[in-house]
Amino acid sequence: MDRIGVIGTGSMGSMLVEAWLKTNALSPGQVTICNRTPEKAENLVKRHPGLHLAENNLQLVRASQVLLLCVKPLEYSHVLEQIAPALTSEHLLITITSPITLDQLEERVPARVARVIPSITNAAKSGVSLCEFGSRIEESHRQFIFSLFSSISQPVEIVPPFLRISADLISCGPAFLSYTLQQMIEDAVSETGISREAATYLVTQMVIGVGQLLQQELFTLPALQARVCVPGGVTGEGLKVMQERLPGMFAQVFARTQAKFAEDQELTAAQLSQVPAE
Numbered sequence: 603m604d605r606i607g608v609i610g611t612g613s614m615g616s617m618l619v620e621a622w623l624k625t626n627a628l629s630p631g632q633v634t635i636c637n638r639t640p641e642k643a644e645n646l647v648k649r650h651p652g653l654h655l656a657e658n659n660l661q662l663v664r665a666s667q668v669l670l671l672c673v674k675p676l677e678y679s680h681v682l683e684q685i686a687p688a689l690t691s692e693h694l695l696i697t698i699t700s701p702i703t704l705d706q707l708e709e710r711v712p713a714r715v716a717r718v719i720p721s722i723t724n725a726a727k728s729g730v731s732l733c734e735f736g737s738r739i740e741e742s743h744r745q746f747i748f749s750l751f752s753s754i755s756q757p758v759e760i761v762p763p764f765l766r767i768s769a770d771l772i773s774c775g776p777a778f779l780s781y782t783l784q785q786m787i788e789d790a791v792s793e794t795g796i797s798r799e800a801a802t803y804l805v806t807q808m809v810i811g812v813g814q815l816l817q818q819e820l821f822t823l824p825a826l827q828a829r830v831c832v833p834g835g836v837t838g839e840g841l842k843v844m845q846e847r848l849p850g851m852f853a854q855v856f857a858r859t860q861a862k863f864a865e866d867q868e869l870t871a872a873q874l875s876q877v878p879a880e
Contacts, residue, residue, distance in 0.1 A: 604632055607666030609659050609681060611637040611646050614698055615672030617725050618754075623650055625727055627753035636662045638677075663688040668696065668746075669713070675701045675866050679873040682710055686878075689713050694743055700769050701866035703762070704736040706874055714738040716747055719765075721772045724754045730772045731755040734765065766863045770856055778855065783809065 606628060608615050619635065622628040630652025636659050637643035647653045656662035663669060663685045673681055678699075689695070693713035697704075698720060707715045715736040723729025731751045735744060751757040760768050787801045815821050821829060831837040 605634070605665065605667045606632055606670065607634045607636070607656070607662040607668065608670045608672060609636055609662060609685075610670075610672035610677075611635050611643045612672065613722075614720055615670070616642070616646055617722065618670065618672070618698075618720060619646065619653075620650070621725050621727065621754040622750070625753045627750060634662050634665050638673075659684045660688050663693070667692070668694045671695065671697045671699070673699075675699050675870045676873060678702055678870065679876060682874075686711070691738075694746070696747065700765055701863060701870045702874070703867075704734060706871065708736055708738065710874065710878070714740070714743055716743065717765075718747060718751055718757070719769050719773055720751075720755065722776050723772075724751075727754050729755055731757050732760045732765070732768050732772065733757050734760055734762065766860060767856060770859050774859065778852075 608619055611619065615635075615637075619628075619633060622633075623630060630650050631654070634654040634656050635643045635646060636656040643655055647655050654665065656665065659681060669685075671678070671681065678697075689711050691712045691714070693711075695707065695711060695713040695715045697707065697715070697717050700717070700719060704715050704717060716739055717732075717734040719732040721729040721731065724731060731754075733747060733751070735747075748757045758768075783805055787798065787805055790796055790801045791798050812826070815826060816823070827841075831841055
């Protein structure tokens with residue numbers, strides 16, 4: 603399984619390709635790419651000479667043993683119709699999107715199917731990738747997927763009931779955290795007059811430092827809070843505001859993401875029902 607085809611070189615598709623090349627998990631010659639907007643794939647080839655550029659998805663499938671579908675959920679029915687003539691039971695098809703179930707894919711393709719949900723943190727050879735395996739996956743495929751994604755992340759096998767919330771935490775989480783930190787910066791600027799550049803630098807270094815403390819297992823999250831928040835100190839006064847306002851906020855966030863997920867599942871199922879089964 604040394605020939606990898608990536609359909610979709612948008613944000614996540616290009617991130618995965620570049621992360622694997624950066625860590626030498628894959629060489630450019632092992633990877634074939636194709637994208638609906640050719641310019642995006644062409645730019646990736648310019649940055650990484652040696653990558654193979656397929657003229658279309660069907661050509662890519664014929665040149666690859668492992669296929670990564672890195673397209674939006676509502677594009678799946680169209681892509682599956684395109685690649686169906688070349689798909690065989692020897693292909694390993696990996697989807698990186700969550701609304702489509704592996705059962706739905708297995709009904710429509712002869713390939714062995716799996717799901718891996720990456721995180722933007724994988725670009726720094728960090729964070730988690732979530733893995734789910736279809737009924738046709740054998741141990742050799744499982745080991746291949748874990749090996750490939752271990753080069754850029756900590757792969758974790760996940761079961762369907764917790765797929766969405768796990769994806770919220772590892773894949774959406776960086777955006778949620780980034781927005782929260784940006785609000786901290788904005789309020790520091792408006793309340794005190796500190797420059798945005800200085801506040802941004804201080805918060806960025808703080809986050810990097812906290813990450814190091816956790817990575818080196820010097821503190822857990824609760825222990826870190828307790829260590830900084832000394833009795834009668836300034837931190838405790840700030841935390842009082844957060845304790846009044848934050849509880850329940852992420853419950854609302856996750857309720858919204860779950861609702862969107864259900865909507866995407868329904869729309870995707872409707873589209874896939876129009877794709878002939880294998």
